[in-house]
Amino acid sequence: MPSASALRIQIEHTLERHFPAALTPVPRTIREAAPTGIPEVDRLLDGGLPVGAISELTGPESSGRTSLALAFLAGRTQEGRVCAWVDAGDTFDAESAAANGVNLKHLLWVRCQSRGPQRRVFEAGVESAGPIACGKENAKPWTRLDQALRATDLLLQAGGFSALVLDLGSTAPEHGCRIPLATWFRFRQAADRTRCSLLVLAQEPFAQSSAAVVLECSPLRPETHNQTVLSSSTYQVRSGRQRFTPSIAGPRKPPASTWSATCAGQCEDRA
Amino acid sequence: MTPELYACIHAAEFPAQALLRLHTGLESQPVAVLEGRAPLETVCSLNRSARLKGASLGMTRLEAESIPGLHLLARSTQTEAAARAVFLECAAHFSPRIEAASQGTACSCVLDIAGVERLFGPPETLAERLRASLASAGLHASVAVSANFHAARLKAAASRGITVIPYRQEATALAKLPLAVLDLPLEHAETFVLWGIRTLAELAALSENDLVTRLGPQAVDWRDLARGALPHTFQPLEADFSLREFCAFETPVDRTDSLLFIGARMIDCLATRAATRALSLASLVVQMELEGGRTYQRAIRPALPTIDRKFLLKLLQLEIAAHPPQAAVVSLTLTAEAGQSSKVQLGLFARQTPEPSRLDVTIARLKAIAGDDRVGSPVLEDSHRPGSFRMESFAIPHQAVSHPSGTSQSSAPKSNASGSAPPRMALRRMRPPVPVRVQLHALKPISFRDREQSFNVAAAYGPWRTSGCWWSTDSWNAEEWDVLAETSSGSSVACLLVRDCAQNAWCIEAFYD
Structure with a gap:
């Protein structure tokens, strides 16, 4: 009587053309994940957002991207870790972050602006002595997107940040799509090397294959209190891409999850 | 226990020596130094040639001018201060413990040379090298070596050249010195003259009880001084330690590269000087004199004191790139503040945090990209104005390093991470x-x-x-x-x-x- 292993080898050999290694379990790499702090999203992501990889939170305005990112940062900063927020549109609200539990002392905020840092104007009357020449960079205006990408690159290369949010939520998709794939690949490599969770807030996915997780966020319904106060909002999160999830036979997980966020203290007072 | 051993250097007529050190052409000429307000100036110092010509201390300008061939110079306190610095620097090459012992117009100091035989040889050799070192700096001094501080001081002041007093023979060495070297109060000096006491040997021979009975308890010290046995508590000089480098350019500099080339050398010197005292550079202030009389000043403060030259130079480069001077630079001054070297004990389970020095450079680069006031940590202001905040410079929070086990000490509200509060709409x-x-x-x-x-x-x-x-x-x-x-x-x-x-x-x- 053939043994079980012999039977397995025989079946695999027979099905080799259609299903390579059909009965051998696929080796699984355990990826470290950090919880987002929202149980519904954590269940969807098998524990949380991956550490040392790029995660994209995509969706239009009012789709809950920022709330989700802040909830994630709250957990990381409350553990004593250091995080950074690269704000391409200068839209970060410190009050909202504090209300979500983000420890602001552990957060480095880079506010990009439309023009480069202001230089002092060369005073007239000193013709022989011009300002010190520092290269061509001074003459070239920096766009917000360019600044954000350079800042992200610097922070990723510096290391030591547990999470880094690249906020391109207000960047037009036609501009974000022009970011070279090589840039995202470099970000992915640097995030992996420094064990940094890079969160990209955007209206559409930009990182393509460099992203480990893509979450598509969308607004579901707002909740009111006595029809007079906006009290909370329910959002839907759909997993658009999850690179490290093994294909497991069995009942499939629901492709989307819903979660809700309440208004901050200001609105509570109104209620 | 190492026996005590002191070397006293005595430079007589120091005002004249300080001036002649710079006026090399007058070294062999008779020179007298005048001090006081015109026309009541008097001679306060003079060299040997002038003394041979008949000049003396306290002469008025009119009297001094009547001596043919005598050169008269005005006393300069700045020149004397510079010469005194050189004098002490020469002495510091032989011992780090130096006590000032200047009296009158002479400049003298006593070195604690116990235990330096292995470096400089026996006391005679050390004294010769010491004297030669001073001579090369343009100063002439007498040197006396003794196991007693005061014996060395008195002997150096009263003799020329080099004198080494053998151990326990201080009384013999001082015996022939006049009583005037003790600088006694006038009334007691006259008493000793009346008694016929003119040398230290005669004073040392007197009975201690008789002296105390007639002149009081201070006479014991005079007797011990005369015997070369008065003890002394050494009080070494604490030299001013300032980390400052200055460079004036021959022509105004308008290139960053040229500025950094000089700056690198200056940082190197500052770091080396700080390192010799086991210190680091806690801050660096850059001052520039610009064309047109304006000044430029920026301060660089690394997160931790450091002597990493490349790191400091990078910070300087980024600072100048972010805030370029508005005119060509005439002179550059770097002033550093010394700090204790940073000692951080890392833990196996410590949280991941950015390396402080690397973070400094990163933040400086970020500021160069986004602007000075647009990089940092947000701080909520105590105001009801919606969205009010201010930016503060980002620093790695202390608890992130010191509380690696996790629980934060911050005052931020506990929220969704612990599951106790739902997320808020941002x-x-x-x-x-x-x-x-x-x-x-x-x-x-x-x-x-x-x-x-x-x-x-x-x-x-x-x-x-x-x-x-x-x-x-x-x-x-x-x-x-x-x-x-x-x-x-x-x-x-x-x-x-x-x-x-x-x-x-x-x-x-x-x-x-």
């Missing part, structure tokens, strides 16, 4: 707010339009009135509406619509996200 603020045109119905907005698209209001909750600082020009008075709207493309948004009551202007302040 705002995305428009900076500056986007002005819109609003249509109202029954005082409620029903639609609004910005420059790009129009919005139909599905629901509007408000108004929530807020105002403050009415007593200042920084006042605000606004109505806030939480608005659910649909865009022309069909997507729905939730935003914060604000009406400025003072100007009756509407704008989108923020989007809920």
